[in-house]
Amino acid sequence: MRIFRSTLRKLIRRPASFVTLGILIALLALILFAVSITASQPDAPPQQRAGLQLVTFPEAYTIILSFILGLGGLFAVIYGAAVAGSEWSWGTLKSAVARGESRSRYQLGTFAAIAVMVGIGMLIAFGVGIGVAFVGATIAGVSTAGLGDAETLGTMPELLGRGWLAIVEEGALGFAIATLARSQLAGIGAGIAVYFGEQFASIFLPDIVKYLPFNAANAVVATPGEGGFSGGDGGGPIIASLEPNEALIVVVAWLVGALVVSTLFTERAEISG
């Protein structure tokens, strides 16, 4: 618990926490505003006008969450890799181990703090996204009556919970990759490569890719037949998605696997530098 609290304090002070969240929110706001303005032009073609779905409530709730899981997943990989990798690059893991700290507890306590930070970041991004979508809807002259749709709002806690788990799994992958790489930069680079590698693999291995971590994470909150930013009808390669509950099991398996790998590796590693 001491390590968890201490890491949380460290992450709150860490510029990477704010930079990552800031970029995600900026991109989300930029896209929502851009779509709202272009789609609301009187001479906009029907395809562009369809973009107004992004700022149309209650659908906007799940679409924004889907966006956060898509792009936010990449940022979660980078963030997880940055935190784990810096422990090796800066030598702070070495200092903790030399004080007699348990390597496994240090890794798990650190990751628990990352999971909390990722959850807080997701909630902030989601809140800001809803606000921007509301403003976008107003600009575009789209009704905001669906904002208080009781049925959709009732499903949001579960969707956010699933989304948090998915994004934490993506962070865990970055965490594990950087631990294996023992380096912040190498971990971030490898994490990004794995993220895009999985998207690329969908061309050749469409039946397998749905079980891979990032696609499974996106499927956790996806409603069958609904497209988001990271697959389905929204663009990009069309991949058969897992059912949300099935995806949840796959995500948990990847999460546990990533943590086991990073913990076992750290436990056995020879720490130098």
Place this chain on the structure above:
Amino acid sequence: MKDGYASSVTTDGLALATRGLVKRYGTRPALAGLDLSVPTGVVYGFLGPNGAGKTTTMRLLTGLIHPDAGSIEVLGKPFGRGDRHRLFEVGSLIESPSFYPYLSGRENLRALAATGAVVAAARIEELLELVGLRERAADKVQTYSLGMKQRLGIAAALLSDPRLLLLDEPANGLDPAGIVAMRETLRHLASIGKTVFVSSHVLGEVEQLADVIGIIATGRLVREGRIDTLLQGAGEVRVRVAAEQIEAARAALAGLAPEGGVMPAGGDDGWLSIRIETTRAADVNRTLAEAGIFASGLEAGSDLESLFLELTRDEATGHEGTFFGVAGGSR
């Protein structure tokens, strides 16, 4: 190997002991059966040329890496995988100090205090005062100079009020006042019964600081003992004679020292160096006088550098390339 030094196979009364410690990196041996005996309540200077195995030893002693063979005892108890709690009573500064650059000095100590043994909050302020960082404690570590980071590293090593302190080049980056303060602090710690193990390249610093030294070369201990005893047996007497009498003086003194033990001390000012115990300075003077040569200067002394180079010469000459192409550890 253990000149005037009460250590043996037993490890009773030792703060730190290694027996037959072996560590290989691939096929390359870094340690080839290291036997260290560090008594309780002393400052122990751990010396060796680059690549001799000092850093590997420090990493093994702090559980960062594990030996391929041999044993380690820390504060009288075996230390291996699973014995991490032994380190609760050990403070260390291994290689360069490691901190979160975006946190302040105080926050870094707090973060470190969340690991290992429990540390009272007041201890952090006490240590910041001790290492002279109170004024800068709220500043980010990335704004610290090398010396300030080193001070913070020493404070971090002292966090748990350890019984055994392992320090790798603790004077690195410190200014003269900082070095003096560090030396006084470490001497004080030894005086109250704590054990300080210092790995260093700065021989003069170790000579002033240490009670006991251990010299390592090619992964083995080549000498260990109390520093005063070791230096007594590795002394040098320097004598100055008229330039035209140097060869005659060398011939006269040849019988006092081992072969090759009488040589010009450098320069062309008539100084000769004789490698004998410092207590035999009078013998040198008398021998010269009996040969009709009268010395205009006589000095007796010994230094750790001479001993170090003598003991590690084989390793230095064994290198394919030496620093600036100077082989054989010339002075």
